Amino acid sequence: MKRLAMRIYRRLALAFPHEFQMIYGADVMDVGQEAIDDLWAQHGFVDLLRLLADIAVRLPIEYLSELRQDLAYAFRTLLKAPGFAAVGILSLALGIGIATVWSSEFINLILRDMPGAKNPDRLVLTKSSYPYFERFRDQRSLFTGGAAYLGPIPFNISFQSSGASFKGGGGGTKTERVFGHLVSPEYFSVIGVSASRGRTFDAQIDKPGSAPVVFISDRFWQERMNADPDAVGRTIHVNGQPATIVGIGPRDFLGATPIAPAEMFVPVTSPIAMVPELAGDMIHKRDAKDFNALFRLAPGVTLKSAEAALDTVTRNLDDETLDPARHAKGRRITLLPGGKMAPVPSEALPVVLGMMMLLTGLIIGIACMNLANIQLARATARRREVAIRLSVGASRFRLIRQLLTESVLLASAGGCAGVLLAYWAASGFKRIKVPVSVPVELNVTPDWHALMIAVAISVAAGIGFGLAPALTSTRTDLASTLKEGALQQLRGYRRFGLRNLIMVAQVAGSLMLLLVAGFLVIGNQTANKIDVGFNPLNMILISLDPVRDGYSAQRAANLFEHLPERLQRAAGVQQVTLADAPPFSPLVGTSTLTALSKPGGADQVVQGFAKEIIGAAYFSALSVKMVEGREFNERDQNIDGKNTALPVVLNQSAARELFGNADPIERRIAESSRAYEVVGLVKDLSAPLSSRGSDDGPEIPVIPTVYLPLTRSDFARPPIEGIIVMVRTSQGTDALAGIRRELAALDPNLVMFNVRTLAEEVDRNTVMKTISTIVYGGIGSFGLILAIIGLAGVTAYSVARRRREIGIRIALGARKGQVLRMVMREGGTLVIAGSALGFLGGVGAARALSAASSVFGPSFVEASHDPLLLIGAPLLLASLAMFACYVPARRCAKIDPMIALRQE
């Protein structure tokens, strides 16, 4: 018994920290031995246990106290090397922060399920017309259910505030504009959402002609109705028509496209007066693919097999009804996963995720390399300190622990800063109001997983890169290190050392990041540009829809005939024109035109034209000069296109495709049964986000376009957005008040809606691109900053380490210029090697990504020929890197040889 206790005691005593043992080890051992004999003789077993318990408790206490000392020491050393600490913490913070925010955005947008949906993985989405949707839905072997919805679309709602039950109570009527979905009755059952109060829509109850009903979201109920307990059953006015609230959705449910939240749901069976989007017999139109069709896949059916089956159904439907030109094109159905925050084609997912991984990987990689680099540099610099401490009796284990404590301290400081940065950046992101007509919610709350992974990687890297130099530097040959001082590490400098490799990798990684981000930014920008010869803020766009204001077709046509002339009278108005869509909106080139030959030649059939319907003096209002011929005038608006050929204007791309280099003026074109005569030629106007042919084709900024004149029949049947009145105003005048007066004078009941400037309109179309430009641009810049921090830190360190060598060189007669050149040459070699690798890597990654995806493809193709980027990015990086070398190099050229030599 006694012997066992003694053995345990010994073991524990030997486990005490090295320093404690050096001083008290023998005493503890002796006293313990004597005490054990004594205790056993006098008190027996219980006191022996107490003796062992005492030593077992003291053991961790001693270690903790040592840890506390280590931490205090580490804290002091970091304070004494603020540059080192700053580089480390900043690198980690930027790396973790940016990578987290960015990947969180991706995860939230792409990987997160639609809130409220049941089994969201089984939902698929496609664009379809309503009749087609009905046929799709009836494919019982494919789908267990299907729903169609349109939206988000705006509703003007008003309700009687009864007493204090509504916000701002006190009675009276409140009108608000909310966005919602126009849905088929199956909408909720397909998604798997049930009402938290009241009921959802039901195909049996909600039939055409039944009393108008609406379903509201929980958010609507909470925020606009102050969670009124009697909300269900109340009547609210939707676009001026009374409707009954039949149900309230569950919390968090914001419709089938949560990125653009829907607050209100209106069945497609509602009267047209309540939902103008239903005008023109939308429900029965077969060729308008306006509806989103959401289906729940039947068990065992995959997205691909459903896609193929729907393709056949579509082909049959097309054959049944539509003009034969249609089925020849082999229209395809594309099904997207429907249960996510935003629909992303599943083929694109690996590319998008690969993109995310590549960029976040590069960012974190650069941050880690920064850390590794400075840690290595610092470990070399501290060889002497380590050697001295070893020689005065510090244990190797203790020293490693000490160095590791410093790394851990640094890494955790960086990690904390990174987490703070991530939250700060995310909250900043949230405050950005996305300038789109439809509310968009970008949820960029840092994703917990992304944050943890980023922190884990960086902290692990921090510790790992701290450990490696700690291990090597504590294994040094004491005598030689102490004698040589700092000279020893000089040998490693020019060799193919780890540190040089890391520096090359760092430059390469940064350049890759810069290039890939640059490709995206430049690609987006070329696609976004509109060119008009005036400030787009000086053009006001106004939508008018007199037919929906109760005008007859005849009266509407008359109104538009006189409108431009009347508006010209308003102060500040320079020019007025009309169009059936805002200028520079995205176009889809789906028309097929035939260039009728001159006698003796063959007709030429070309596909993929976009059509724009525009009013008189459209191009001069946009300050675009005609290349040839004339543009439309008031007379063209009165042409009845049925008997005579309509005059058309072509853009240069269209003219080239139809007529080659021949003069297009007065040539004839046919589109199925209609004939056109070319009267003018205009340069290509960019139309951001346009595409040719199918919906998922690449976006291209310029598309062959044929411009048709607005005619009386267009005025009688205005598009859903109304006829756009485009008013160009003089700089600095507020013409809008005058325009309102003139319109009110014409008819006070005429409703102006969607009033905005051309600049706003363009922003609206390109907002997603603009956001991504900011994001990628930001990532590129952060990568650059990180790389510069790292390079500057490392160069400064290595130069500082070479003070003695440089001092000797200067003492032996080297001139300052020579010293400067030498240091710069060595840095430059590494920078050039890194740049070359990074350039190849960046271009290669861009090629790979563009080959893999039609989403990024065009931007990359555009940008990978951009000389500014291809030459500019490496130059920018290289010059910044050289600058980072230059500053310390210059400092060391000023070294006074005597001081440098004496110091060592």
Added chain:
Amino acid sequence: MPKVETFLPLKTTWFHIMLSLAGEDQHGYGIMQEVLDRTGGKVRLWPATLYGSLKRLIEAGLIEESGDRPKPALDDARRRYYRLTRLGRRVLDAESERLQELVRILQVKRGLEAL
């Protein structure tokens, strides 16, 4: 020099160790024995606690290792001897004053009760 008051009230272990060193220099085992004798076997400083406390007392500057060795006959060469520093003495004095004060207060209260 750190202020005396920062050490008050002294931890029991510390107080016992310092009390043992108030007379003459002692080694660890000696301190242990003295405390045991003084308290009639009620307080035993277990070895690990004893040396942990000695280490902290040295770090705090209250005691130090003694250079003087006892007479060769009594000297155990392997052992370290400890003594109070000047600060240690002042702290010990302050602590015993504090305790006396407490005792005095108690006596006054008792006296009042007796009346």
